[in-house]
Amino acid sequence: MTSPASPGNIPHVELRSLDELWFQVSGTLCNLECTHCFISCSPHNDSFGYLSLETVSQSLEESIRWGVKEYYFTGGEPFLNRDIVPILERTLEFGPATVLTNGIVLQPEWLSRLRDAEQRGKYSLEFRVSIDGPTPEANDPIRGPRTFERAMKGVRLLVEHGFLPIITMARTWDLSEDERILGEFRSVLKEHGCDRPRLKVLPRLQIGAEAGRTEGYGQHDRITPEMMQEFDESQLICNHSRVVTDRGVYVCPILLDAPDARLGETLEDATVNFPLSHGACYTCYQYGAICTNPSASKSSTT
Amino acid sequence: MKLAIFGGIYNNYLALEAAIADARARGIDQFYCLGDLGAFGPYPNRVFPLLKEAGVICIQGNYDDSIGNDLDDCQCGYTDPRDNHFAQISYEYTYRNTAPENRRWMRDLPTELRLEADGIRFLFCHGSPRQTNEFLWESTTSTQFLDKLAIDHNADIVLATHTGIHWQRELSDGRRFVNVGVLGRPENDGSTNVWYTIIRTGKDTPKPTGSARWDSTVNNIPIEIDFIPLAYNHQRLAQEMQNEGLPEEFIDTIRNGWWTTCLEVLPSRERLAGKW
Numbered sequence: 001m002t003s004p005a006s007p008g009n010i011p012h013v014e015l016r017s018l019d020e021l022w023f024q025v026s027g028t029l030c031n032l033e034c035t036h037c038f039i040s041c042s043p044h045n046d047s048f049g050y051l052s053l054e055t056v057s058q059s060l061e062e063s064i065r066w067g068v069k070e071y072y073f074t075g076g077e078p079f080l081n082r083d084i085v086p087i088l089e090r091t092l093e094f095g096p097a098t099v100l101t102n103g104i105v106l107q108p109e110w111l112s113r114l115r116d117a118e119q120r121g122k123y124s125l126e127f128r129v130s131i132d133g134p135t136p137e138a139n140d141p142i143r144g145p146r147t148f149e150r151a152m153k154g155v156r157l158l159v160e161h162g163f164l165p166i167i168t169m170a171r172t173w174d175l176s177e178d179e180r181i182l183g184e185f186r187s188v189l190k191e192h193g194c195d196r197p198r199l200k201v202l203p204r205l206q207i208g209a210e211a212g213r214t215e216g217y218g219q220h221d222r223i224t225p226e227m228m229q230e231f232d233e234s235q236l237i238c239n240h241s242r243v244v245t246d247r248g249v250y251v252c253p254i255l256l257d258a259p260d261a262r263l264g265e266t267l268e269d270a271t272v273n274f275p276l277s278h279g280a281c282y283t284c285y286q287y288g289a290i291c292t293n294p295s296a297s298k299s300s301t302t
Numbered sequence: 303m304k305l306a307i308f309g310g311i312y313n314n315y316l317a318l319e320a321a322i323a324d325a326r327a328r329g330i331d332q333f334y335c336l337g338d339l340g341a342f343g344p345y346p347n348r349v350f351p352l353l354k355e356a357g358v359i360c361i362q363g364n365y366d367d368s369i370g371n372d373l374d375d376c377q378c379g380y381t382d383p384r385d386n387h388f389a390q391i392s393y394e395y396t397y398r399n400t401a402p403e404n405r406r407w408m409r410d411l412p413t414e415l416r417l418e419a420d421g422i423r424f425l426f427c428h429g430s431p432r433q434t435n436e437f438l439w440e441s442t443t444s445t446q447f448l449d450k451l452a453i454d455h456n457a458d459i460v461l462a463t464h465t466g467i468h469w470q471r472e473l474s475d476g477r478r479f480v481n482v483g484v485l486g487r488p489e490n491d492g493s494t495n496v497w498y499t500i501i502r503t504g505k506d507t508p509k510p511t512g513s514a515r516w517d518s519t520v521n522n523i524p525i526e527i528d529f530i531p532l533a534y535n536h537q538r539l540a541q542e543m544q545n546e547g548l549p550e551e552f553i554d555t556i557r558n559g560w561w562t563t564c565l566e567v568l569p570s571r572e573r574l575a576g577k578w
Contacts (some may be wrong), residue, residue, distance in 0.1 A: 017432075017450075019447070020351055063446070064446045065446075066446075066450075067444075067446050067447045067449065067450025067451070068444060068446060068447065069442070069443060069447035070442055070444065094444065094446075095444030095445075095446070095447070096304060096441060096442040096443070096444065096569070101398070118571075122440065122441065123441055123442070123444070123571075123572075124323055124439075124441035124442050124570050124571045126569065163570065164570040164574060179366055179383075196565075196573065196578065198566065198573075234433075249573050284342070289381075293442075294381040294382065294566050294567050295439055295442050295568060295569040296437070296442065297379045297380070297381050297437060297567060300363040
C-alpha cells in the first residue's frame, strides 16, 4: 500500500510480508576495499560489527512467527566472521540460506562442513560470489590487485565441494555491453571448472564509495507518488525484507548508512512503513528484485 | 472423497488423456487442474475437449491469464534472457494456435478454488495462494512460511503447481502443502514420465500398507496423498512437436527427461538434480 502523500510528498512502502531476513553478519568489515562498495566496507570500517551465533539464533527463533521464507548473509565479507560456519549450519535447520561472499577467504574444511550441513537437511545453501568483470583487467581495478585470480580459486573450490555458485557482478559497463560480458563470463567460468555458470548482474548503487568513484544521485533521482501508481511494490526489497545488524534492525542491506534506515531494536519494531526518500530507492525501483536470488523472482502477474 | 489433481498441461494433450484414463482405472472420476493449459507442446486446442469431456475443474494459471487476456508474454517469472527467449517462442506459438473460444474460456477461469470435504479445507491455486506465478521450490521454501500461508488463507491443504516438480511438506496441526507436479513435461530427472497427484480422504482412504504412501490425518480425518508417475506416448508428442517446428531444446526434454531451458530460475539443489 502506498501512502499518497506525506511530508515532502514521499511515497511509503508497507512491509507486506517478511519473506527474506538478512543478516549483516560481518558488519562493514571486509578484507577488500572495493571502489564501488555502496556501504564503503574495508578492513577498518567497523561502523557495523560482527553478529554472534547467539544473536543470529535469537533472530532465527523470532523469525518463525513471521513466516520468514529465506535467510541471506552479507557484509562486508561474511567469512571473516569466525562463527559463520556454525551460523550457516544453524540457519539451515530453519530454512534456505544464501551467503554473499567475495570468494577469497574460503577454506576447504569450512566448505566440507557446509556441504554436509546442506545434505543433512531439506534446504538449499546458495553461494553468491562477487566478481566484477570476466578478466583481471576489468575486475581488479575495482576490487583490488589479484582479486580476480583469487576469487576464481574460490569458485573452483566451491564447485569442487558440490556447490553451484551464482556469480554476481555490479554493472560498471554500459547496459549494451551485457551480452558480450556475460558471454565472456560463461567462458572463463567453464575454464575454471564451473560448467553450469549462474550469473546475476546488479545495477550500480551510487552511494558510499561508488559516489566517489563515479558520482552520487542527482536530486531528481527520487521516486514520486505518481511513479508508484500501478507499480508492483513487490519489486522493492523493503516490501518483503529486513536486515538484522549489530546495531538494530534496518530496512534493507543497501541503506545502512542512512540515518532513517534503522527501524528499531527488534523485528517487531521494524515492521513500520518505510519512506522511499533515497536515490538508491530509485535504483531499486528501476531494476527490481536487485538483492534476491533468481529462484525467488517476484515478477507479478497482472 | 477421492480426486485426481493435474498441474500444468503445457499443451501435452497426450499426457492429459493418459492421466484421465489412469485415474479412472484407479476408481477416480473427480478431476482438478491447477492451470497453465498451454506452453511448450503442440496443438493447444486439443487439450480443451479432453478437459470438458472429463469434467475437469480448472483454475487459471499465469499462462491462461496471458493467453486469455491477449497479453504480450506468459508472465512465467523468468529472469534470464535465454529462458525468456524460449518462453516467448512457446508463448507466441501457443497464442497463435489457440482458438478464440478457448482463449475466452481461459480468460474466465477462477484464480483459486476452495473445496471442503470430510471436514478438510482444500485450497487449489497455481503458484501460491498469494501470487499466481510465485515459485515455491522445495529447497527454498521454509516450513514456517508455508505454515503462515496455510493459516492466513484458512486452508488445511494447499495445492499448487507452477514450478514443474512435485513435492509436499507436512505443516503444523496436520496441515499440508502439496505441489502436484505437472503433466506438461518431465521433471528434470532423466525419466520421460510426467506426474499427477491423487488425494483420498475419509472412508476412501485405504488402510495403511507400509509402502511409500503418506498415511496421515487432518482434523482426525484420514488422508492419503499419492504422487503418480505417468507414462504416455512421449515419442508421438516429440514427433508432433517436430512437425510443428517447435525448438529442438523442448523436444530433447520430452525425449530424455532433462530440462534444457528455464534453468536459471532453479535453486542450486533442484538444478544439481538435473543434467544441465
